[in-house]
Amino acid sequence: MTAHRLHILCAGLVALDMEFSVPAFPVMGLKHKASATRFLGGGGALLAATAVQILGGRASLRGAMGDDALANLLAERIRDSGIPLDGLHRIAGEVTPHSAVLIQPDGERTIINFRQDSLCDNLPLPDLNFPYDAALCDTRFAKLSTPVLAAARAAGKPAVLDAEAPVRNIGSGLQEATHIAFSMQGLEDFAGASDARTLREVARSLQRWVCVTRGPDPVLCDDGAEGYSVAVPHARAVNTNGAGDFWHAAFTLALAGGKTERAAVTAANCAAARHVAALPPAFP
Ligand SMILES: Nc1ncnc2c1ncn2[C@@H]1O[C@H](COP(=O)(O)OP(=O)(O)OP(=O)(O)O)[C@@H](O)[C@H]1O
Ligand SMILES: [Mg+2]
Secondary structure (H helix, E strand, O other): OOOOOOEEEEEOOOEEEEEEEOOOOOOOOOOOOOOEEEEEEEOHHHHHHHHHHHOOOEEEEEEEEOOOHHHHHHHHHHHHOOOOOOOEEEOOOOOOOEEEEEEOOOOOEEEEEEOOOOOOOOOOOOOOOOOOOEEEEEOOOHHHHHHHHHHHHHOOOOEEEEEOOOHHHHOOHHHHOOEEEEEHHHHHHHHOOOOHHHHHHHHHHHOOEEEEEEOOEEEEEEOOOOEEEEOOOOOOOOOOOOHHHHHHHHHHHHHHOOOOHHHHHHHHHHHHHHHHOOOOOOOO
8 A cells, every 4th residue: 555645735935936056246336257047836825835846755835937938847847846737827917926145156036026916816716625634825926825724724734834034924823823934034034033032032922833944053943932043954955045945845745644743843944954955855
């Protein structure tokens, strides 16, 4: 008998990433030559869905692209990664979200993204039966993420929110999440700081399990009663693009598999550290 592959619904931004490896950060007003380049599936939802597949789960996507040439290129990339295209809508007259991503030699990434905020405003409603093991959503499109989080929560499944700035963009969707994992930029945007005391206040006011990822520094977690930190393994970073999305995918898979939050953060830290170091995946 084949083991059940945990099925995760990833909803949010689907974009084409145009990555350029550069020897140093650009100097204003000058022309620069990249040492390498690649075009790949990007955006929180697509990077997370790709990570789910890499880590042995099964991913479904909900999101939208435009009806332009970029959409054709992106659809080809997605098909190659084995993720079904049926939850990805093509919106007439819209531009497919895309990003310029600079990668420096120490792995640090700098991103400029273009997306229309209204791109996902009129998608069909998700299946309210929620035939998945968990949902993972981002804060980019409130009208997309909120009903997905609500459906997961109503089904008693983990409903994880990747809380990136601007977090308030998600509106009432915050209340639909069972777990909210902020980036540092996200928590600073939402609460003005990203320290343990601020996280405690946010956990209490939202009455949710919350955490904040901080790159190579320990992840701070708080359930409103207990705060703790989980160390990140040392990694020789070569490319940190999508580190957070890989982390959220691993965290969601671990929760869906029945792990505690602390164990899920530990598993996500291990998986994301290997990802930024470009090592083969490992998922405890
Ligand atoms: N240099 C690094 N070394 C080891 N692990 C890292 C490193 N950078 C990121 N990680 C892992 O990835 C997780 C998420 O990273 P980070 O907090 O930078 O995400 P982010 O700010 O949301 O960025 P993005 O979503 O754009 O990838 C961290 O908690 C850590 O587990
Ligand atoms: Mg992130």
